[in-house]
Amino acid sequence: MATPDFIRDLRAGIGHQLLWLPGVSAVVFDDRGRVLLGRRADNGMWSIIGGIPEPGEQPAETAVREVFEETAVHVVPERVILVEALQRVRYPNGDACQFMDVSLRCRAVGGEAAVNDDESLEVGWFALDALPRLEEFSVARIKMAMDDGPAWFAGIEQER
Secondary structure, three states: OOOOOHHHHHHHHHHHOOOEEEEEEEEEEEEOEEEEEEOOOOOOOOOOOEEOOOOOOHHHHHHHHHHHHHHEEEEEEEEEEEEEOOOOOOOOOOOEEEEEEEEEEEEEEEEOOOOOOOEEEEEEEEOOHHHHHHHHHHHHHHHHHHHHOOOOOOOOOOOO
């Protein structure tokens, strides 16, 4: 995920101190039930698509923008599937962050999947029974997006 300019500006003043940041993840399905994934340039792993909202940007707008920027696919957000505070991360440069992730189920409505920026090495559609190796972050969100249950909120007992 590329670092937005407003975060670089903040880092100039606070150094490597912990930043609490919003994040948005999109689980995108096409009309054949396949899921859209990108192979990240930063770690080489396949993942669902996501990013950081610009100041004042709504989570659904972020999902639409990030999916198009990274994959050239146009989407319509359908529902919130998850809201979760993620574990703190420390990047190789020493920056510390913690993200509040809002994950959305989205439906593809146009465009052809293609690498559309420098954040992805590859992008593609995958059948649910033929997914590449994914981190638990993506696996859990794909499973929740397939379910028609209510949004899941970490820290609250819920029936699924």
